[in-house]
Amino acid sequence: MESTPSHKAQIQQLRNQAADGAVPVQLQSSGDWTITGLKDVAEYLKKFAGTIHDVSIQWDVSDVGQVDSAGMMLFIRSYDALKANNCSIEVAGATSEHEKMYHLLRRYTHKSSLARPAFSSRFLNPLQTIGKKFVAFIVDFMEFLSFIGENFINLLYAIVNPRSIRFGAIVKNIEEAGVRAMPIVALTSFLIGVVIAYQGAVQLEKFGANIFIVDMIALSVSRELAPLITAIVVAGRTGSSYTAQLGVMKITEEIDAMRTMGFDPHRFLVLPRIMALMIALPLMIFFADIIGIGAGMLISHTHLHLSYAEFIHRLQKVLAVKHVWIGIFKGPFFAWLIAAVGCYRGFQVSKNTESIGRYTTISVVNAIFLVIACDALFSVIFTELGI
Amino acid sequence: MSNAIITVSDVVTRFGTNVVHDGINLSIRWGEIYGLLGGSGSGKSTLLKEMIMLLRPQAGDVRVLGQDLLTIGRDHAADLRHKWGVLFQAGALYSSLTVEENVAIKLREYTDLPVTLIRDIVRMKISMVGLPEQAAALYPAELSGGMVKRAALARALAMDPKLLFLDEPTSGLDPIGAEAFDNLILELREILGLTVVMVTHDLDSIWTIVDRFAVLGEQKVIAEGTLTEVLNNPHPIIRQFFGGSRGRIRRRDGK
Structure with missing residues (x-):
């Protein structure tokens, strides 16, 4: 490297200011005003510009070596700050290099960017953010409604023209979202059955009411837990994959390509996914019922010494078919929420890859929230109806 | 070394059995705008990557700002990275x-x-x-x-930075935008005292802003020099490059 050893940027005030302000203040700066060594000078000048006003200043820069844009920017900023304090400034000893740099930066420095944001705007910023978020939420909700509307129209069209339904795509999606999800659904519902049985067993044993473990497991699993747990697993597994799949197609402009060829993405992509999940989820809930209750039976046998025959006999008595139907009945609703949100968020992905991750997360969070909210609504309705 | 900011000597680059460079020699001087030209696959971008330490040639010598990139230490490398700016093709x-x-x-x-x-x-x-x-x-x-x-x-x-690397700076820009970009680079060179190394396909850029350039082809530097020097080179690739209809129009207009 052939550059000269760099001198640190320096600045000092030569003569102390007399009280009446008759004598000009003399600043002298030296060294290389480059990006690496400006910290001290910047602090000095900030303090200096904050305390001095209504004087004339002579600024000698003849000893300054190299100046880069950071150094010149610092000079310009201090110069403007002093000017604003009603000081008159004379700069002496600038080389032509310095002047060239000065004029270049002046051309691209805007007055507005030098001003600090006013206190009021800093105070108002949080409010502004809240307002913006709220408007964004409303807009988002309206867009979701219009998405649902479009989807519904397509559904009606599909019902009127059954030939337009993509049965192949539906079957493929059922396999992907339903059949392949069975191991994880089986595992989760088995564990849920185990947990319920254990928790119940400890309490019921105290009263010697061991047999009632059957009521507890059968009703809670079939009515609430199997549908909810299955829906949450599916939301995490399938809802997210719907968003990611459609998001990638959006980024690679496949969806635009489909539109130009006259393939409605709703008919080809959204409807098969929603229908597939609405068919698969109720079946999966029934599957989860069996596994969950089976797990409860296993634990009752090992822990409460309830024989399998006793368990099944009791089960036939307490588990009316309507409870199973109520659980399964929720399935299509949950499925519709999960699939609709997943597809909707997929279409929202914009052109950068980062947004796939963001919208996938949003999609899963939304879907799980909506499933639980919907479940709460069903609980209230069924209780009020006395079912 | 006195007035060369970058020297590349006898660089050999291979990807597997595919030889990209087989003895590349060129030197770039302080303060000039230097172009790297060549058809697709001629290794322009690869050479640029070797100059900014993203790739390592199999043999040869690359010196940037006096540092030998093949034997450079960690601290010097960090120091060097502060002294250049790189503009990637897609912005990155x-x-x-x-x-x-x-x-x-x-x-x-x-x-x-x-x-x-x-x-x-x-x-x-x-x-x-x-x-x-x-x-x-x-x-x-x-x-x-x-x-x-x-x-x-x-x-x-x-x-x-002292040194600016541009990878196809005007690709994907409309002709007006590309010209404005070229002028911007000229102006910045003037004021900031930059040395610019650019990979380009844009014949307009070559005619208007590039001081000297090298044409890569057949794993070597076919020609290096100013525009007039290169145009006088009888090599067929250069004939093709500047003799195509795009090159001819520009030639007729003169500069």
Whole structure:
């Protein structure tokens, strides 16, 4: 490297200011005003510009070596700050290099960017953010409604023209979202059955009411837990994959390509996914019922010494078919929420890859929230109806 | 070495059995705008990557600012990286940061300047490359192709580098935008005393802003020099390059 050893940027005030302000203040700066060594000078000048006003200043820069844009920017900023304090400034000893740099930066420095944001705007910023978020939420909700509307129209069209339904795509999606999800659904519902049985067993044993473990497991699993747990697993597994799949197609402009060829993405992509999940989820809930209750039976046998025959006999008595139907009945609703949100968020992905991750997360969070909210609504309705 | 900022000597590059460079020699002088030309696959971008330590040649010698890149130590390498700016072909702006944060990132990381000063410098650079002030708060995904190039240039210039590497700076720009970009680079070279190394296909850029250039082909440098020197070279690839209809139109117009 052939550059000269760099001198640190320096600045000092030569003569102390007399009280009446008759004598000009003399600043002298030296060294290389480059990006690496400006910290001290910047602090000095900030303090200096904050305390001095209504004087004339002579600024000698003849000893300054190299100046880069950071150094010149610092000079310009201090110069403007002093000017604003009603000081008159004379700069002496600038080389032509310095002047060239000065004029270049002046051309691209805007007055507005030098001003600090006013206190009021800093105070108002949080409010502004809240307002913006709220408007964004409303807009988002309206867009979701219009998405649902479009989807519904397509559904009606599909019902009127059954030939337009993509049965192949539906079957493929059922396999992907339903059949392949069975191991994880089986595992989760088995564990849920185990947990319920254990928790119940400890309490019921105290009263010697061991047999009632059957009521507890059968009703809670079939009515609430199997549908909810299955829906949450599916939301995490399938809802997210719907968003990611459609998001990638959006980024690679496949969806635009489909539109130009006259393939409605709703008919080809959204409807098969929603229908597939609405068919698969109720079946999966029934599957989860069996596994969950089976797990409860296993634990009752090992822990409460309830024989399998006793368990099944009791089960036939307490588990009316309507409870199973109520659980399964929720399935299509949950499925519709999960699939609709997943597809909707997929279409929202914009052109950068980062947004796939963001919208996938949003999609899963939304879907799980909506499933639980919907479940709460069903609980209230069924209780009020006395079912 | 006195007036060469970059020297490349006898560089050999292979990817597997595919020989890209077989004895490349060229030198780039202080303060010039140097072009690297060649057809697709001639190894221009590979050579550029070797100059900025993204790739390592199998043999030969690359010296940048007096440092030998093949034997350079960690500290010197870090030091060298502060002295250059690189503009990637697609911009390579960090998509999770706004334009302003993208431009500021090296200043924030490597200097101890006050935050307000950094903000002023960044705003000035953004305006210097011809972006409107509002663009500072936008994310890369919200920019047009030309704006991405400009923002990436602002980022490359953030630390006032001595040396600027441009990988196809005008590709994907409309002719007016490309010309404005060329003029911007000329102006910045004038004022900031930059040395610019650019990979380009753009014949207009070669005619208007490039001082000297090298044409790569057949794993070697076919020709190196100013435009008139290269045009007088009878090599068939050069004939093809400048003799095609695009090259001829430009030639008829003169410069």
